[in-house]
Amino acid sequence: MSEERRLAVLRAIVQDYVQTSEPVGSKSLLDRHQLGVSAATVRNDMAALEEEGLIAAPHTSAGRVPTDAGYRLFVDRLSSVKPMTAAERAAIAQFLEGAVDLDDVVDRTVRLLASLTRQVAVMQYPSLTRSTVRHIEFVPMGPSRLMVVLIVNTGRVEQRVIETPHDLSASDGEALLGLVRAKVNARAAGQRLVEAAASLASLADEFDPADRDLVRSVVQSLEDALVEEREERVVLAGTSNLARVGTDFPLSIGPVLEALEEHVVLLKLLGTARETSDAVSVRIGHENPFAGLQSTSVVSTEYGSGSELVAGLGVLGPTRMDYPTTMASVRAVATYVSRILAQ
Numbered sequence: 001m002s003e004e005r006r007l008a009v010l011r012a013i014v015q016d017y018v019q020t021s022e023p024v025g026s027k028s029l030l031d032r033h034q035l036g037v038s039a040a041t042v043r044n045d046m047a048a049l050e051e052e053g054l055i056a057a058p059h060t061s062a063g064r065v066p067t068d069a070g071y072r073l074f075v076d077r078l079s080s081v082k083p084m085t086a087a088e089r090a091a092i093a094q095f096l097e098g099a100v101d102l103d104d105v106v107d108r109t110v111r112l113l114a115s116l117t118r119q120v121a122v123m124q125y126p127s128l129t130r131s132t133v134r135h136i137e138f139v140p141m142g143p144s145r146l147m148v149v150l151i152v153n154t155g156r157v158e159q160r161v162i163e164t165p166h167d168l169s170a171s172d173g174e175a176l177l178g179l180v181r182a183k184v185n186a187r188a189a190g191q192r193l194v195e196a197a198a199s200l201a202s203l204a205d206e207f208d209p210a211d212r213d214l215v216r217s218v219v220q221s222l223e224d225a226l227v228e229e230r231e232e233r234v235v236l237a238g239t240s241n242l243a244r245v246g247t248d249f250p251l252s253i254g255p256v257l258e259a260l261e262e263h264v265v266l267l268k269l270l271g272t273a274r275e276t277s278d279a280v281s282v283r284i285g286h287e288n289p290f291a292g293l294q295s296t297s298v299v300s301t302e303y304g305s306g307s308e309l310v311a312g313l314g315v316l317g318p319t320r321m322d323y324p325t326t327m328a329s330v331r332a333v334a335t336y337v338s339r340i341l342a343q
Contacts, residue, residue, distance in 0.1 A: 007077055008035060009045045010054055014066050014074045018322050021248070023063025068285035068319060071297070075282050075323050082324045084332050092116075096336050102126070102155040106235050109313060109337055114238025116329040119317030120260065122300075124270050125233040126154035126310040126341070133188045133196045136222065138181050140168045146177075148221045152193070154310055154341050160221035164214050176211055180218060188222070197223045234266045241317070248295070248318030255292035260316070265290050269298050270312030280327045285319045295319065299326045303334040304341070313337070 012033045016024045026042045029035065035042060046064055049055045054070035057063070066074065084092075095112055099105040106123055113121035131152045139147040141161065146168060150158040166173045183203060188196035200222060204215040239260060242253055259265050269288070283298045293316070300314025314330055 005035075005037065006045055006049060007073075008033075009042060010049055010066070010070055010074060011077075013046075013049075013055055013064060014071065017065050018320055021320060023058050023065050025063040028063075066319075068287070071284045071319055071323070072287075075284070075327075078324060078327075081280070081327045081331065084328050089332060092332055092336050096333075096340055099340065102157075105155065105337065105340060109333060110235050110237035113313070113315055113329065113333050114241060116333070117315045117317070117321075117326045118238070118241050118244070119315040119321065119326065120239050120241060121237045121313075121315050122266050122270065123235050123313040124267060124311040125235070126152070126156055126304075131156065131310055132190055132192055136181070136184050136188060138177055138218075140177070143167045143169045143173075146218070148218055148225075150222060150225045154304075158225035160225055162217045162221050164217060166211075166214050176214065180207075180215055184218065184222070234263050234270070236260060236266075238315075248320050256296060259290055259292035265293075269293075269316075270300050270314060280331050281314075282323065282327065297321055297323075299323070299330050301330055301334045303337045310341075 009029065012029050012035065013024045016022075016028065016032060026039055026046060029042055030039055037045075046055065049070070050057070050064060052069075053067055054073060055064040056067050058065060092112065096105065096108055099108050102125075106125060110121040110123045113119075113123075131154050133150065134153045135151045137149040137151065139149060141147055144164055144167065146162050146164055148160045148162060150160075152158070166176065168174065168177060183206065184200065187199040187203060191199060200219045203219055204212040207215050239257070242256060269283070269290075280299060280301045283300075285297065286294050288294055288296065288298060295318065296316050297319045298314055298316050299321075300312050302310075302312050304310040313334055315326060317326075
């Protein structure tokens with residue numbers, strides 16, 4: 001049989017099975033799709049697809065369902081990911097632009113993705129190690145206390161309070177603070193966090209000996225914030241969507257839920273998103289390295305501020321998912337999150 005016809009039959013089986021969750025027979029294929037061939041030809045095509053391991057017969061049914069390999073071929077041969085409508089894009093933008101801070105952006109993003117795809121949405125907080133310094137600000141908190149505020153390109157804000165022997169309320173204290181602020185930002189702004197810490201290491205040498213203790217205190221507080229090792233965080237929404245598709249998990253939903261509780265597992269899954277800004281990674285069934293997730297598919301991508309990709313987001317659900325729509329939703333939401341973080 002021709003390659004194109006075989007793909008058309010496989011595509012029809014995937015679409016029908018995703019829509020109905022019922023095994024697909026040759027008669028229903030002919031009823032629902034304009035395949036332009038006889039029933040005997042469709043049966044022959046289905047037999048060939050089964051022989052190639054792209055579809056399989058559930059134990060009690062005359063119909064066929066796609067295998068992991070069948071879904072893989074379907075996804076790989078998608079001519080294009082279905083674009084979202086203007087109304088859908090506007091709704092995404094409006095919902096995300098209402099966020100007040102980074103935590104709100106993350107919370108809104110996972111809730112939106114779970115709602116759009118009716119799957120489990122997962123989002124990694126922007127990674128500090130891959131972020132850059134946007135600005136450093138000083139806020140005096142009385143004559144001898146200073147808050148050092150680090151603002152990162154992802155919208156993340158780190159704060160440290162230091163004690164200083166200088167009277168920051170006096171005119172010379174204000175002047176010194178202005179000079180330190182200017183020099184700190186000149187060295188650090190736009191740099192990756194670890195690089196910024198290295199750039200600031202010798203800053204105190206540029207100041208008079210009497211002022212170096214203040215500068216060293218500021219630099220030390222920034223180093224703490226810049227190179228601090230912190231647990232990577234992921235946020236989930238829509239776990240209850242898994243219960244809606246319980247029949248898609250042949251053994252038990254338990255292993256899937258257990259895997260979702262392991263944030264290290266989720267971080268590794270999101271880390272498989274390709275390193276280009278518009279790529280959407282799809283891992284299907286047994287392509288997932290974690291046993292508890294081998295009845296699921298993960299559709300993920302990376303997001304970031306400008307050209308910097310800083311973390312991953314995506315959805316997880318049963319292998320019987322609407323891949324074109326899910327891929328479009330993940331890509332569109334990542335694009336809008338990236339725009340918001342770049343503002």
